[in-house]
Amino acid sequence: MQDPYPHPEIEAVPLTEVLHALSDPLRLRILATLAADGERGWGAFAAGVSPSTLSHHMKVLRQAGLVRHRREGTRCVVTLRDEIGARFPGLLDTVLALEAQAEPAS
Amino acid sequence: MQDPYPHPEIEAVPLTEVLHALSDPLRLRILATLAADGERGWGAFAAGVSPSTLSHHMKVLRQAGLVRHRREGTRCVVTLRDEIGARFPGLLDTVLALEAQAEPAS
């Protein structure tokens, strides 16, 4: 799990992979929290799922170019990757806006 | 396969289901064609996949509230369901615009 997490080239991410990454309630919730509150530690999303499950979803988001992971001592910080807005303009904004309005309390 | 195809209430469709329906290249291509050229018969999309596979994807799109199916004699016509624009404003437009620009020749 060494520091250099594998982050893909944003240009190499296909649209369908991003859409698939967005099509899960937990992952959507993670992105919404990040968009609203800025970067967070792992633990902010640990409720309800096991550590390994959370790690899996984080990897999906990272491989889809949606988030960036950074090591900070013993814990890990996740950030929204804003290049996604350049690669697929409007996509994340639109989806997060809809998620906020349609699934208010998830 | 009787005429009354089961079309879901648009309000009952969750966002994640729509996103999942959009996260497939063939389904995305079907929607793009519909958006560009208006309603089409089944056969317009039969290239490359077996009839049963196509039928499966059509069902996914229908259940996600994205298209409407109408029987016309022995063949079947598929239309974009525009209520999706009221349920999830901007979503389909955004995705189709990105698909057109990012995956020009699929």
Place this chain on the structure above:
DNA sequence: CCCGTTGTTCGATGATCGTCGAATATCGAA
């Protein structure tokens, strides 16, 4: 009334997914 066209349904198969627990690795603190 039979037949061809068209789409659906039904297994079946191999792939992927979401989830978990257990084992492991890394780091900071005592």
Place this chain on the structure above:
DNA sequence: TTCGATATTCGACGATCATCGAACAACGGG
């Protein structure tokens, strides 16, 4: 250096998915 906190990896499991071929149903035309 030992320990606890934190995150990853590794099977494993059941569920879902994308795909196909074969069998079936519905319709229109000869």
